[in-house]
Amino acid sequence: MANRVxxxxxxxxxxxxxxxxxxxxxxxxxKRDSANLVHGxxxxxxxxxxxxxxxxxxxxxxxxxEIRGRLRAEKNVDTLVAVGDRVWVLPxxxxxxxxxxxxxxxxxxxxxxxxxxxxxxxxxxxxxDQALIVxxxxxxxxxxxxLDRFLVVAEANGLPATICxxxxxxxxxxxxxxxxxxxxxxxxxxxxxxxxxxxxxxxxRQLLLDKVTVVAGPSGVGKSSLINAVYPDLNLRVGDxxxxxxxxxxxTRSPQLFALPYGEESYIADTPGIRELGLFDIDPSxxxxxxxxxxxxxHDCHFPSCTHxxxxxxxxxxxxxxxxxxxxxxxxxxxxLHGEDD
Numbered sequence: 001m002a003n004r005v006x007x008x009x010x011x012x013x014x015x016x017x018x019x020x021x022x023x024x025x026x027x028x029x030x031k032r033d034s035a036n037l038v039h040g041x042x043x044x045x046x047x048x049x050x051x052x053x054x055x056x057x058x059x060x061x062x063x064x065x066e067i068r069g070r071l072r073a074e075k076n077v078d079t080l081v082a083v084g085d086r087v088w089v090l091p092x093x094x095x096x097x098x099x100x101x102x103x104x105x106x107x108x109x110x111x112x113x114x115x116x117x118x119x120x121x122x123x124x125x126x127x128x129d130q131a132l133i134v135x136x137x138x139x140x141x142x143x144x145x146x147l148d149r150f151l152v153v154a155e156a157n158g159l160p161a162t163i164c165x166x167x168x169x170x171x172x173x174x175x176x177x178x179x180x181x182x183x184x185x186x187x188x189x190x191x192x193x194x195x196x197x198x199x200x201x202x203x204x205r206q207l208l209l210d211k212v213t214v215v216a217g218p219s220g221v222g223k224s225s226l227i228n229a230v231y232p233d234l235n236l237r238v239g240d241x242x243x244x245x246x247x248x249x250x251x252t253r254s255p256q257l258f259a260l261p262y263g264e265e266s267y268i269a270d271t272p273g274i275r276e277l278g279l280f281d282i283d284p285s286x287x288x289x290x291x292x293x294x295x296x297x298x299h300d301c302h303f304p305s306c307t308h309x310x311x312x313x314x315x316x317x318x319x320x321x322x323x324x325x326x327x328x329x330x331x332x333x334x335x336x337l338h339g340e341d342d
Contacts, residue, residue: 037088037100043257045083052089052097056264065089065097083255084126084212084269109157109214124255125214125269131161134217138170143218148332150216155290159214162189162207166222169194182326186293195222195229205230210265233261284337291333293325309334
């Protein structure tokens, strides 16, 4: 588990503490300190420089900005500025600027700083609204263990997750819905999509509108084709996912936001290494809180310290035997509990 996600919950027993689903367009901007400052969003990090989009009317234009020195001295955080941060910039001509202020983050996708021996947090994306996890119905075959890992990562970071199953035209009608029905039963929004038939495209368009969306999923599942179908103006080359979302590239590539041409607050977030993101600093006794169907039953076990693996009179195991919890999800839980990568 080379890349690890930082567990930021102070109490895993509070179910709604990280529910941030409101639209950013409805959130008032803080008052500026100076009439000369302009508000923007960090699109890309380039070492000590940042591409900041300050003109919402031009999705391709960004200022190259540095952080004002006094801001570095005042702040005591591991990641001072991250992709997705909302910042106030003092313009320097038409193409450059100084970051003067950083708005408080509402959510973040983070991990332990690579190579750090200390408990240092590396914020990959600041202020994401949601995660879109894309798998294919076939070609390649879906991998439930990987999907469950993505969902745990989303839950650990407080991100509402939507599952999109693409390429439904490649399988028998209804078979995919049957395969993923248990995810819908436990409360996840599942969109079934096909760029050939048009199924699910409008639902995706509505999902992405005015949201910062973190996109995850294996290579070859058709992410670029879906984005082309949702936003044709992007005209992505089919199959060239790496050019837009950089999937399959080395995990040291910096994260990046891409503005979508509909809705001034619509962005897709590229997160390097999201496919390999592991679990960091999650105590085994807390892992079940990231499996949403287990939460209501966790206090019904006979032993307060039950791992739900082998103990007698375990409410989770009873639920698996009765079919209330799917056996495949339970097996995913056991894999993660024991640190197995599959």
